[in-house]
Amino acid sequence: xxxxxxxxxxxxxxxxxxxxxxxxxxxxxxxxxxxxxxxxxxxxxxxxxxxxxxxxxxxxxxxxxxxxxxxxxxxxxxxxxxxxxxxxxxxxxxxxxxxxxxxxxxxxxxxxxxxxxxxxxxxxxxxxxxxxxxxxxxxxxxxxxxxxxxxxxxxxxxxxxxxxxxxxxxxxxxxxxxxxxxxxxxxxxxxxxxxxxxxxxxxxxxxxxxxxxxxxxxxxxxxxxxxxxxxxxxxxxxxxxxxxxxxxxxxxxxxxxxxxxxxxxxxxxxxxxxxxxxxxxxxxxxxxxxxxxxxxxxxxxxxxxxxxxxxxxxxxxxxxxxxxxxxxxxxxxxxxxxxxxxxxxxxxxxxxxxxxxxxxxxxxxxxxxxxxxxxxxxxxxxxxxxxxxxxxxxxxxxxxxxxxxxxxxxxxxxxxxxxxxxxxxxxxxxxxxxxxxxxxxxxxx
Ligand code: ADP
Numbered sequence: 001x002x003x004x005x006x007x008x009x010x011x012x013x014x015x016x017x018x019x020x021x022x023x024x025x026x027x028x029x030x031x032x033x034x035x036x037x038x039x040x041x042x043x044x045x046x047x048x049x050x051x052x053x054x055x056x057x058x059x060x061x062x063x064x065x066x067x068x069x070x071x072x073x074x075x076x077x078x079x080x081x082x083x084x085x086x087x088x089x090x091x092x093x094x095x096x097x098x099x100x101x102x103x104x105x106x107x108x109x110x111x112x113x114x115x116x117x118x119x120x121x122x123x124x125x126x127x128x129x130x131x132x133x134x135x136x137x138x139x140x141x142x143x144x145x146x147x148x149x150x151x152x153x154x155x156x157x158x159x160x161x162x163x164x165x166x167x168x169x170x171x172x173x174x175x176x177x178x179x180x181x182x183x184x185x186x187x188x189x190x191x192x193x194x195x196x197x198x199x200x201x202x203x204x205x206x207x208x209x210x211x212x213x214x215x216x217x218x219x220x221x222x223x224x225x226x227x228x229x230x231x232x233x234x235x236x237x238x239x240x241x242x243x244x245x246x247x248x249x250x251x252x253x254x255x256x257x258x259x260x261x262x263x264x265x266x267x268x269x270x271x272x273x274x275x276x277x278x279x280x281x282x283x284x285x286x287x288x289x290x291x292x293x294x295x296x297x298x299x300x301x302x303x304x305x306x307x308x309x310x311x312x313x314x315x316x317x318x319x320x321x322x323x324x325x326x327x328x329x330x331x332x333x334x335x336x337x338x339x340x341x342x343x344x345x346x347x348x349x350x351x352x353x354x355x356x357x358x359x360x361x362x363x364x365x366x367x368x369x370x371x372x373x374x375x376x377x378x379x380x381x382x383x384x385x386x387x388x389x390x391x392x393x394x395x396x397x398x399x400x401x402x403x404x405x406x407x408x409x410x411x412x413x414x415x416x417x418x419x420x421x422x423x424x425x426x427x428x429x430x431x432x433x434x435x436x437x438x439x440x441x442x443x444x445x
Contacts, residue, residue, distance in 0.1 A: 014123060015078045019069040021121045022082050026069075029089065030062040046101045054096050061088055079124055083132055086118045090136040097140070097158070098147035106149065108158035111140055112165040119169035123180070129173035133166035209266035212259050219256045223249065254388070261392050265376060268399045275318035275403045279427045282308050282315060282346050282354075285323060289330060289344065296334045297342075306344040312354040313346075314427040321400045322424070325408070328393040329358035329420045335387050337362030340417070349423065353406070356422040364414040373410070374398045397422075 037055045041048050068074040068081045093110040100107060115136050119129050140162055149155040226249045228234065230242065237245070267273035286306045293304045315322070326344070333342045340361025347355050365373060369380035379391040394408070401408040405425050412418035 015075060018082050018122050018124070019075050019078045022065055022078070022085065023069045025117065025121055026062045026065040026085070030059065033058045033062075044101075045104075051096055051099055054092050054099075057092055058089070061085065061092070079128065082122055082124070083128060086114060086132050087135045087139065090114050091139045091143070094140045094143040097155075098143040098149065102152075105154045106144070106152065106158040108140065108162055111136055111162050115162065115165050115169050119172050123176065124173075125177050126170060126174045130170050133169050137163055137166050205266050205269050208262055209270075212262040212266065216256070216259050216263070219252055219259060222252045223256065226252065258390055261390070261396055264396050264400075265392055268396065268403070273400075273403065275321050275400065277316055277318055277404060279314050280317050280319045280322055282313055282356075285319075285326070286344060286346070289323070289326060292327065293330060293334070293342070293344075296331070300334070301339040302334070302337050303341045304343070305341065308346040309348055312348040312426050315346075315354050315356075316425040316427050317404045317406075318400075321404065325397040325400055325422055326356060326358065328397050329422070332389075332393065332420075333358055333360035333362065333418070335389065336360065336381070336418070348426065352426055352428075353423050354426045356424065357419060358422075359417065359419040361417040364416055364418055365410065365412040366414050367412075370410050370412060374408070 033055060037048075040051065040055075044051070065081070065085050068085075069078065074081055090111050093108075093114065097106045097108050097111075115133050118132050122128075137159070141159055144150060144152070144155045144159065226245050229237065229245055230249070264273060286308060290304065290306055297304055330342065330344065337360040342358070342360045345357045345359075347357065349355050363381070365380060369378075372378045373380055373394050376395040377391045378395075379389065381387065398408040401422055401424070406423045408420065408422050410418060410420050
């Protein structure tokens with residue numbers, strides 16, 4: 001699939017389109033002319049020779065058109081070339097009609113086909129179509145007059161049909177022109193709207209980024225003072241005062257996390273967030289996260305386990321960002337699981353990467369919402385559940401996973417639980433010493 005912005009994809013120009021159709025059309029015409037030459041050879045009462053030059057000229061014209069439509073220099077002037085080719089072809093067919101023996105009704109059908117096909121094939125608008133159609137009618141009338149067939153009823157009838165076809169083709173070209181103008185106007189309007197929306201999105205991102213930066217400093221100051229108070233820097237505290245300060249610290253920390261998430265999101269959107277990839281040992285990371293889970297799950301009816309298959313003990317990632325993603329998945333699992341279990345595991349994948357899986361037995365996510373949860377500010381559960389969060393953790397996690405060369409996906413069944421899989425490139429293990437213990441599941445906690 002072409003991932004470029006549709007406005008950047010070069011569309012086929014009018015000249016290219018005409019050159020392509022001219023090439024194809026002239027081949028079709030050559031085949032028709034060849035067929036009619038065979039018929040003429042077989043049945044023409046006056047013999048084939050008087051009209052042989054017309055066939056010769058026809059094929060020569062096909063050859064020239066093929067050359068002109070391929071040659072870069074003539075292609076630049078393809079519209080006059082096409083106009084000229086159509087008029088010349090028509091002149092050849094008119095000569096043929098004028099030279100036909102009197103017992104053959106005037107064969108003007110090819111001229112009608114040429115005039116109509118030109119209008120259908122070449123999007124050159126009303127002006128050029130009028131020139132082509134007018135020239136075809138005049139050439140036809142002229143050749144019939146020169147051949148002395150002006151009083152011939154068949155000739156007049158044929159000429160009237162050609163005139164009709166010419167008028168219809170011009171009306172068609174006019175209608176197509178009008179529609180094209182309408183589409184052009186609508187496209188220009190849509191482009192302008194698109195530009196304004198993009199500008200608004202950039203302004204919104206800048207606003208979000210600057211507000212987040214402004215908020216971060218005072219929140220950090222609050223956290224700093226609370227720490228000083230809790231450290232007794234301003235004198236001893238009553239238990240009730242400590243309790244209040246702990247609450248302030250917890251809420252300020254939540255606010256600080258949210259602000260950091262917003263800053264991350266705006267940096268990722270602006271392409272300014274850099275990740276520093278290195279080899280990350282999974283065991284210390286899992287041990288660290290298990291400690292956090294112990295605190296988060298205390299008093300909950302939920303069991304936490306984690307396991308690492310030794311063959312995938314190291315991954316290639318940014319250590320801080322990897323921890324941020326897995327922590328976010330675990331915190332979500334805690335928020336949305338009332339009872340049962342939460343597991344964190346690392347498994348090797350056949351393509352050499354590692355899958356870090358966070359699975360829970362919580363409320364699950366409806367299949368219709370499983371894409372939406374990776375978009376910023378999307379929360380899919382009923383607000384009455386009163387689960388805290390702003391709906392940006394997963395969108396940041398999924399973008400960070402991509403920045404680290406991996407991916408984040410979800411499988412979930414409402415009522416049964418969810419399974420988030422973070423795929424990350426592995427760091428190849430050094431070859432095992434002879435006699436070393438075989439791979440086994442190592443328990444981290
Ligand atoms: P937050 O958790 O802050 O709302 P996230 O981006 O991390 O934001 O998650 C978006 C939404 O995805 C959540 O609001 C929730 O509806 C859904 N979700 C995420 N993880 C889980 C999970 N483990 N179980 C059920 N729903 C989940």
